[in-house]
Amino acid sequence: MIGNPYLKELNYLKEAVLEEISSVLDSGSYILGEKVKRFETNFSEYLEVENVVGVANGLDALQLILMALDIGKGDEVITTSLSAVATTLAITRTGATPVFVDIDEYFHIDATKIEAAITPRTKAVMPVHLYGQSVDLDKIVEICKENKIFLIEDAAQAQGAEFNGKKLGSIGEAGAFSFYPTKNLAAYGDAGAVSTSDSVLAEKVSMLRNYGQKTRYRHELAGINSRLDELQAAVLNVKLKYLDEWNKSRIDCAAIYQGELADAGDIKLPMVRPEAKHVFHQYVIRTKKRDELVSYLQENGVPALIHYPIPIHQQPCYPEFHSVSLPETVRASQEILSLPIHPFMSKSELLFVIEKVKVFFD
Template sequence: MKVPLIDLVRQYNVLRNEIDEAIRRVVGSGRFIGGPEVESLEEEVAEYLGVKYAVGVASGTDALWLSLMALGVGPGDEVITTPFTFVATAEVVALLGARPVFVDVDPRTYCIDPGKVEEAVTPRTKAIIPVHLFGQPVDWDPIEEIAERHGLFLVEDGAQAIGAEYKGRRICSLGDLGCLSFFPTKNLGAYGDGGMVTTDDPELAEKLRVLRTHGAKEKYVHRLVGTNSRLDALQAAVLRTKLPHIDGWNERRREIAATYDETLKDLDSVTTPYVMPGCTHVYHQYTVLVRDRDEVRGKLAGAGVATAVHYPIPLHLQEAFRYLGYKEGDFPVAERISKEVLSLPIFPELSDEEVRYVAERLVEALGA
């Protein structure tokens, strides 16, 4: 048996008629940039998350970038975040001329460690970007307290966690701004790039709308220096078709995770994902820790099981961020888990047979 890491064609086959009709609707309308499809998606996502405003943009990276731009982040500022995340989280800080300041991660959740955030705050700190990694919410309350105490903005990186909840509140409804990615492999994925910024602040929402359209509210009248970061109507139509299914898909991911958990629970040689009390995980990735990761991964590949490594090199050790002056040993938890993380197949269309096969092959690969 061969089990892929993800198979987007399976999802399309389930929704084929709805997706095809949505695409035909857009093509028949002649409206491809913005318009009613994007506006409707913005309203539907805002309602789903429990926020007042949602602003569609071209990608999850742009969601982060424009959020910081809207907050006025620039040269001389510092933004605190995690070194164990996709590069975009810190990349956008650097692109604005500000300095990414890294804080080590919690060894259980792999998210930023709230107990280490405050010591990284300086007079130059302007914002914190907590990342809800792999579908696991960040331990939010202590970070919010720090931000309030120091007058800092909070920008949620929720690219991997739409539908996850922290104490009954959905992620991307917690901070000043929330950032979503609709990259095709995400729990809610488009058929190309796409992203969204969420907020309860009307002024920030309006500024984001202006920034995403070359700094203009009316055509050829440019109030700000902005960019071209508009979500296109075809992607919005696909996402509107998928959005009503997201809770069911996330529940299926939790079912798959529970099967993996049950099969692996008695093994000392593997650490399964931790779920914080009062939180709902949506398992964008089911990522375990194993020693001899590359050897185990090779055995799984030989058995037909696809896996991935998220992420092999923490950001503070990446060449792109060498100028920040960090060195090996600065963030020992992030460094350790980067050598042990292994992501198993998890997507809603996996069959129970495939899930059991993956779990059993992992047990064999571990020599248990």
């Protein structure tokens, strides 16, 4: 059986976390206070960007970037359909139209197919650094520069991941992060952030997250309510110190999987780009026997999951995109399976998962 790694993590951090939470409660300041400012500074230094703006969640981070760039009705944003639905919701909530491009062998938007999707209405490309690994940023940066369109990084699953030595979220006009409790850097509730080295963009996001006000009760913009609270910022300040260490543990776990499952059966193991530091938010395999394997693993104590079984363009909430042809995306959604991975998984737990996978294919 696999224990709950999140409880193991909490037990490891409990004293420091409780101390920080107590200091918030004692301060009497619970929204956009000193803990938020400290986290914004700490995370901006970690990413090596000029600005980080704390927000309520990853979806809002994406939406606020689009709003700050004046992207809305009549505009198009190129993105992927293999992602959490928040990626597309951010686009449609602004009134813009998502334009889906099929994926490559890394489960990412296929950079070689982006240019064909560009139209006079295209304002941005929003690639997703899915599962903790960078998209082909060299190619995508080049395309965006040549076509004078914005690059918005959805880095919700990629805290600490890199491309050619640069942290993800530091390469485009802006990056969006989620700190949902399952993420590599996680709060104990919803939380998110926008990263950018554009100070004008950062100021606009800061206003938009707080009803569009620059000073109290003077609303320069029509904003939303998406503020990072002090309690979550306090937790993130504690955990940020461990992010690189925990990412290294994830990489070590993935290496064990890679070695032990290389000849396990009808499995395709995850590929890592040569230029990328993959931080394995998820460890995703492919198999044509996916449905049978996931049922077997779950019945035998392995919390295997599917990220994601229904591509966004096939979701019931988006009937207008059901006719879009994305064969590689659909095929992947039918074959992908996430094996458990976490820095607090023990070697014996990893070997337990490996044994169950091997037994299934024997």
